[in-house]
Amino acid sequence: MTAPPPASVLRLADHKFFEGMIGGLPERLQAVATERAYSVGDMLVREGDVADRFILVFEGKVALEIVLPDRPRVTIQTxxxxxxxxxxxxxxxxxxxxDARAVKRTRTLEINAAKLRATLDSHPEDGYRFLLHLFxxxxxxxxxxxxxxxxxxxx
Amino acid sequence: MAASSIPLPASEPLGASPWIPVPFRVEERASETADTITITLTPPKGIPSRPFRPGQFNMLYAFGVGEAAISIAGDPDRPETLVHTIRSAGPVSAALSGAAPGSTVGVRGPYGTGWPLASASGKDVVLVAGGLGLPPLRPALYEMLRHRDRYGRIEVIYGARTPKDLVYYRQIQEWRGRSDLRFQTTVDAAGREWYGDVGLVTARVPDLRIDPSHTVAFLCGPEIMMKFTAQALAAKGVPDGSIYVSLERNMKCGVGLCGHCQLGPDFVCRDGPVFRYQDVRRFLSVREL
Structure with a gap:
């Protein structure tokens, strides 16, 4: 098990997504997770950009928006x-x-997608457990x- | 729509017959949304006020147009006025929505059973409203907040199609500011001007801070919304027997005689509109009923 980065106060193991997951995966992924804070209006991701991380929201509120040609953008979920x-x-x-935009001050942990995929590929049992939580x-x-x-x- | 032109039978005192609407005066008319208004009615001189139970409805008569069943949306502790929130959806509701202060609306009622507040005593209470389902629940919320110590946690989830479809907007802000009540609003879709939740009311159910086995839930809104909300509450652990729904049917007489609102063995106007979900669930799954 790798110790979490000193700057991080959020722990993957505390997130609801990993609740009940056995095998210590969240603890091992903590090393490739980055804590981020967003102010109101900050964009977390933009449509068309490379999806390079798995984002877990710990606090705040994020609006998922669809950009429509010639129409105001629509929030379809928060x-x-x-x-x-x-x-x-x-x-x-x-x-x-x-698009994903912070509508409240938001704190996340974001796992590097390439490293997460590599971890799940190389440890199929972890991969299976992970998908059981994602599905x-x-x-x-x-x-x-x-x-x-x-x-x-x-x- | 002037009441003074309506002939009334001399043989019966005004208000004595369940069949004859009493001409109430429109005191106030407030716009809620683009197609929804709230009117405040007072009885004519000499006619006593009409106490009502939360969840009951009146038959409102737009003279010369027709009658419609409209839930009572006011405070049961203030029966001297009747408050109704009406969406203009057809000829009768359009006429009622257009009733200006000083004009007259016929009133029969109150009718129906109402929310079983006594069964919620000592328990957590969840109110889930969709669209125009909030007005019929508002009297129950007034009553529970007035006797706050009788209940555990009170959670309200109110969903609408868009932010512009939310009624009682200012009052909701007051409720959201209370520490003894958790009031969540959510809409199906919104623009950037909306900083609240977007998603279905069913999505908010898993996060309710309740003791499911000691919870009573009151649901009001489109039946499809109530059906899936009841499923979500059951998944949360709320017993079917503790979930109540308010149904809407084509109500005409209001007293269980004409049969227009029959639902299985019951008449919605007389035996409802509030039913225990487990008693009516099977009817909500009947195709094309």
């Missing part, structure tokens, strides 16, 4: 503490498909997207 930004970093080509996030977002398509508040 993420708060305990949530993760997405999985674009896992799928080739690793590219962000949305519910994907499934929940799919469920919510379906419900949004049904327009719950439609008239």
């Amino acid at each position: 993420l708060g503490g305990g949530e993760v930004l997405g999985w674009s970093w896992l799928l080739p080509p690793p590219q962000w498909w949305l 519910p996030v994907v499934a929940q977002r799919l469920d919510h997207t379906r419900l949004q398509l049904m327009d719950l508040h439609g008239r």
Whole structure:
């Protein structure tokens, strides 16, 4: 187990995403995680940029925005503490498909995507456990997207 | 729509018959959203105020146009006025929405059962409102806040399509500032001017700070919203028997005689509009009902 960087006060193991994960993966990933703080209005990621990190939100609020030609941008979801930004970093080509903007002061831990993929590739058991934690996030977002398509508040 | 031109039977005192609307005066009219208003009504002289239970509704009559069931949105502790929030969605609600201060609206009621606040005593309470589902829940919230010590945690989740569709905006800011209440708002989509949550009300359920086994939940909004919210609450551990929903059907008589609002063995106007979810769940899954 590698000790966390001295500057970091956030620990991956404390994030809801890693809750209940056995095998010590969050402790080992701590070394390749960077703590970041965003002020209101700061962009975390921009659509089209390389998805080079896995972002775990610890505090604050992040708006996921779609940029539409000739129309105001639309916020389709907000993420708060305990949530993760997405999985674009896992799928080739690793590219962000949305903008993410801090709408409150936000603190994150961000794991280098190349190193995370390498870790999961070289330790398939860890990779499997990791995906078991990531898949519910994907499934929940799919469920919510379906419900949004049904327009719950439609008239 | 002048009430003075409406002939009333001389044989019955005004307000005595459940069939005859009493002409209430529109005292105030406030705009909530582009298509939704709130009106405050007072009874004519000599007619007593109408106590109501949170969750009940009145039949409001736009003279010469028609009648519609509208939930009571005011404070049960102030029955001297009736408060109704109305979205203009058809000819009757459009006429009611257009009622100016000084004009007259016919009132029959109050009707229906109401939210079972007694069953929530000593427990955590979750209110989930979607769209225009907040007005029917507001009297329950007034009542719970007035008797705050009777309840555990009170959590409110209010969802709307966009920020512009949120009603009671200023009051929500006051509620959000209270320390004895957690009031979350969320919208389905928003522009950059919105700094609140974006997402479905169901997405907020997992983060409720409640003891699920000792929680009562009141849901009001589109049935599809209530169905999935009830599922999310069940996944959180709230027992089905502790989840209540307010249903909307085509209510005409208001007293369970005409049958227009029949739902299985019940009439929504008389036996509802508030039902225990486990008692009506099967009807909410009937295709094309």
